Amino acid sequence: MTELSLSAINATAPYRLRISELGGFDFDIDAGLTYNIALIEDYTFGEGFETFMLNVLPHSMEEYNRIKRDRSVKMRRDDKIRQTVMAVLEEAMRHQNIIIDYVCMSEDEKQDFRARLFLRWFRDYADDSKYRLLTTSLKVGDVTNYLGAFLRRDNDLYDAFCAAFDKFDKDIHKDEPWDVHVSV
Amino acid sequence: MNTNANKQSNAAMALEKAMEVRRVWMQALSGKISKKELDAKGIRFMAVAE
Numbered sequence: 001m002t003e004l005s006l007s008a009i010n011a012t013a014p015y016r017l018r019i020s021e022l023g024g025f026d027f028d029i030d031a032g033l034t035y036n037i038a039l040i041e042d043y044t045f046g047e048g049f050e051t052f053m054l055n056v057l058p059h060s061m062e063e064y065n066r067i068k069r070d071r072s073v074k075m076r077r078d079d080k081i082r083q084t085v086m087a088v089l090e091e092a093m094r095h096q097n098i099i100i101d102y103v104c105m106s107e108d109e110k111q112d113f114r115a116r117l118f119l120r121w122f123r124d125y126a127d128d129s130k131y132r133l134l135t136t137s138l139k140v141g142d143v144t145n146y147l148g149a150f151l152r153r154d155n156d157l158y159d160a161f162c163a164a165f166d167k168f169d170k171d172i173h174k175d176e177p178w179d180v181h182v183s184v
Numbered sequence: 185m186n187t188n189a190n191k192q193s194n195a196a197m198a199l200e201k202a203m204e205v206r207r208v209w210m211q212a213l214s215g216k217i218s219k220k221e222l223d224a225k226g227i228r229f230m231a232v233a234e
Contacts, residue, residue, distance in 0.1 A: 003231035022212050022219050023229040036213055039230040040205060044198045052230050053202060059213045092230065103203065138199070147199075171195035 002050065002095045004039070004088065013087035014080040024055070025088065029078060031067050034059045037088050042101055045149065045164045049157055051099040052092070056085055082117075086125050093131070097156055101149035115146035122150065129153070134162065136169045 006025070009017055017025040017037070024038025036059060039052035058064040092098050104114040115137070122133050135148040149165055151158065205227055211217040 001231055003233045006232060006234050019232050019234070022222065023209075023227070025232065038209065040209060041228040041230075042202055042205070044195075044202045053206070055206060055209055057210060057213055059215075061210070061214065098230075103206070168195045168198070171193040172199060174193055 002098060004091050009087045009091050012090070013084040015084040017084070017088075026059075027084060029081060031078065033063060033067055035081070037085060039088075039092060039100065044101060045161065045168055049099050049161055049164070050097050051101055051149070054089070054100050054102040056081075057105070082121055086121065090125075093152060096152055096154060099149055099151040099155065099161060101147065104146040106143050106145055109143070111144065111146055118148065126150070132158070132162070134165045136172070138172055
C-alpha cells in the first residue's frame with residue numbers, strides 16, 4: 001500500500017505536521033492559521049491510475065480571509081508553506097506510480113497567481129529529466145481555472161497517463177464556454 | 185463548480201466530480217461535515233503513517 005511517512009516529511013518540512021483526524025496532515029503557520037495538506041483519491045483522468053488530488057487549504061476560509069486582510073504581507077512571504085508542501089510532495093513522489101493532480105483554488109480569485117506560483121515551485125524543485133508536469137486551463141463563466149498533474153517519467157503508466165491527460169484537455173474544451181454558476 | 189450545460193463530455197463530468205469532492209472536503213475542514221460523512225461520500229486519502 002502506498003503511504004506517506006509523517007516522520008520522513010517532518011525531517012525536512014519547516015512546519016511540523018501532524019496527522020489530521022479528518023484526513024491528510026495539519027500544520028500551524030506563523031500567521032496563526034491551521035492549514036491542511038491532503039492527497040485525495042481522484043479519478044478525473046481515469047480509474048487505472050494512482051492519482052491523488054493535492055489540496056492545501058486553511059481549515060477556516062473565514063479566518064484565512066480575516067488574517068489575510070490584517071497581515072497580507074506576512075502571509076504572502078511565508079516561504080515555509082511552500083517548503084512544507086514540497087516536503088509532502090517529495091515524500092509522495094518517492095512512490096514510482098503516484099500521480100498528483102491539482103486545481104488552483106479560485107474562491108478568492110487568486111488562481112492566476114497560484115498557477116504561476118506552482119509552476120515556479122515545480123521548476124525550482126523538480127528535475128525535468130525525472131518528472132513531467134502537464135497543465136491546462138478552463139474558462140468557467142468569467143473565471144479561468146488552472147489544472148495540472150505531475151508524475152515521474154518512470155511511472156509504469158507514463159504514456160497512458162499523458163495520453164489520458166491530452167484527451168481530457170481536448171474533451172474539456174469542447175464544452176467551453178461552460179454555461180455555469182460557481183457554487184464552490 | 186456546477187454547470188447548467190445539458191451536454192457535457194465525460195471529461196467535464198469527471199472534473200465536476202473532482203470539484204464536488206473538494207467542496208465537500210472544504211466543508212469538512214471547516215467542521216460542517218463529519219469524518220463519518222466524508223467516508224460515506226467515498227472520499228479517500230493517501231494513507232499516512234507515523
